[in-house]
């Protein structure tokens with residue numbers, strides 16, 4: 050069967066020959082126009098005067114648009130209509146698009162866009178978390194607060210208490226292909242848009258609003274992205290809408306791609322957070338109660354900040370059973386880029402808070418942080434009692450006395466917790482205890498270089514927290530030659546979704562994956578899709594495709610059964626054949642037979658995730674279908690004189706359920722880990738006091754390079770079927786491994802701790818500078 | 830506008846270009862060889878690596894006019910004569926050395942230049958050589974494996 054095979058990425062052969070097309074590679078008609086935005090040069094205020102004469106007179110310029118030239122909606126927000134495509138006079142951040150130039154070449158448009166003369170009435174910008182708190186500048190009326198139990202007495206009655214705070218920076222997506230869109234005007238006012246987007250339906254929706262047409266007049270197609278990571282969930286709206294508007298006005302095709310600097314200056318990034326905490330715990334390190342306050346810097350527009358901040362709250366427990374807990378979340382509005390989705394979607398920030406708590410407790414008690422983590426884990430998954438098999442008293446299947454509630458802070462029972470076994474397996478395969486002892490020895494002998502090691506777990510909730518988004522559609526055709534056309538609402542950004550789903554389709558028909566043609570995501574084929582996000586791509590689309598395939602397969606089976614005079618349920622589809630009694634037909638012959646018997650060989654499929662119920666204001670319910678889990682051990686070395694550091698070895702054990710494609714899943718784990726470690730180590734975003742993003746190119750913003758990857762890198766899958774009824778019992782794997790990168794951060798903190806008796810209070814990202822500061826603090 | 834002539838993937842080509850036209854834009858726009866990608870415009874990412882007279886060059890750091898008369902090879906010229914994948918290309922496919930694929934052409938071109946000068950590089954040498962090629966997706970592990978495999982050296986099984 051095709052499912053479970055480590056097949057290469059569906060477009061691998063196209064990629065290695067340069068034949069794979071991205072938006073900017075699509076051949077365009079000769080009269081195509083190229084667009085660029087003119088950007089604000091201040092962070093907050095309003096436009097006093099704008100003179101665009103020099104922009105208009107620049108050679109090659111065909112059109113210049115400001116807000117008043119927009120025929121309908123001036124909005125590209127995915128949430129609350131608070132994000133004008135072009136400034137309506139108010140300036141909210143430095144880099145905000147104010148006008149749009151259309152010219153005969155990309156270069157001419159960019160040159161012209163620099164020639165606008167704009168005077169501003171400036172207001173002091175709100176840039177930091179503290180400034181936003183002082184000004185009470187926020188989204189939603191006040192902080193969102195969820196509680197479990199009575200937290201204050203639980204903390205104060207505990208034998209030990211401590212408080213602390215951690216700052217963590219944001220992260221630039223740095224998808225290697227920048228944002229891009231191409232709009233092709235059609236007859237009768239229709240528009241076709243090719244966009245590098247994770248969310249074609251949202252592009253369709255925003256373009257329709259901007260053109261003042263129904264959604265049926267707009268078709269959006271996405272074959273692939275050169276990386277997305279959440280950065281193409283909403284941040285491509287502006288380009289698609291701009292190209293569509295200019296295309297509608299001029300009747301000419303329009304293309305827009307951000308240059309890297311523009312991309313980094315204009316688009317939103319991961320939210321930076323501060324998380325402060327007070328925790329009570331006993332002598333073993335077992336937490337009795339914890340009180341978190343999370344401050345999220347959301348930037349100027351709401352975008353997806355509410356669900357991101359919600360997910361940070363939803364992961365404030367990570368893998369730990371918190372008997373009592375309060376989580377207070379402030380969503381702060383600042384005059385910076387509008388922070389947006391990024392792999393993990395707030396989860397990483399929430400988890401980093403509780404993991405810091407674990408480290409602090411261990412330091413205070415003089416324990417191995419891993420022991421503290423373990424003592425706080427949720428209880429292991431219970432073997433479900435089967436009738437008649439349990440002994441009456443004290444047997445395996447008798448109810449155990451509840452040591453823990455095993456309820457998350459939001460009241461969802463954790464029924465599928467496998468991190469005890471995974472941690473044991475990883476600690477043993479990575480030789481954690483022996484290495485920990487060897488490192489202590491090594492540190493005692495080496496005054497300048499210090500090593501550190503940490504094992505951190507991940508438990509990540511799978512499903513969109515906006516429950517209605519957990520649906521997907523598919524469209525499958527079987528042609529009379531037996532070849533199969535596959536389409537679904539998911540988008541391909543490198544994660545291998547298309548191949549995994551094609552493997553599902555091939556398995557349903559019992560044919561080889563080459564029989565299945567993977568086609569571009571297209572709003573004209575499958576409507577009303579959700580973003581390919583929340584790691585849900587293969588869970589949702591895999592099921593929808595299986596449903597569509599099964600419909601057609603059953604029709605073929607009935608037809609063959611009738612001809613061969615057997616029961617339809619006895620018709621088998623296997624190995625490229627359709628077997629009915631003594632008759633064996635090739636799948637192609639079966640398709641032809643069905644066609645000549647006038648059987649429809651086309652079907653749609655639909656899927657919605659079951660059992661979800663969630664109240665985000667109260668913070669109670671079952672927002673997730675299941676949890677994906679994993680754990681990583683990282684060992685690092687730091688130079689205590691400079692703060693420079695290296696990752697020496699990483700061992701990962703990650704739970705992908707029964708993997709649909711282990712090679713692609715391992716690729717996600719390796720890439721996710723490196724990206725997560727990048728977030729917490731080298732990737733530093735810096736804004737100056739004027740709100741200028743100073744790190745707007747790879748020269749100043751350091752994403753991991755080939756030499757930053759660990760010297761030793763062992764990755765294994767925990768290959769056990771998902772207890773939840775997912776497609777072939779697989780688990781989502783896009784986001785969860787990102788948070789394995791936390792082990793690098795805590796290994797660095799461990800190394801810094803080796804320098805002295807005090808709390809190193811390492812801040813993220815742990816750049817060389819931050820590590821040096823931590824070393825200094827540890828020495829006291 | 831001046832006429833720029835060069836040999837690209839073994840074929841003589843010539844086209845009009847402004848003096849300031851970068852080689853990468855000449856290849857992509859004038860010659861429609863879009864396998865050479867632009868990832869940063871500032872010579873950091875390596876998505877635009879091509880070979881000019883046998884040397885690996887970031888095509889965004891060089892004017893088209895500077896390649897006048899040169900032998901240029903791009904990713905489109907890396908397959909075998911019969912159209913089958915070259916050794917390095919095949920290794921990237923087999924060892925999952927790509928995800929979104931945007932960095933892949935530059936990686937393959939850099940790898941080819943490395944292996945020509947150093948047919949059996951160590952893992953450390955590969956890493957050092959690829960310092961100018963950024964990949965945001967893979968974490969580099971499988972890229973290194975692919976290059977080791979292409980050089981005929983042992984690699985652990987890709988994934989099972």
Ligand code: FES
Nearest residue numbers: 868872874875889
């Ligand atoms: S585009 Fe040439 S190095 Fe990035």
Ligand code: FES
Nearest residue numbers: 928932964965966
């Ligand atoms: S595969 Fe996406 S950047 Fe390398």
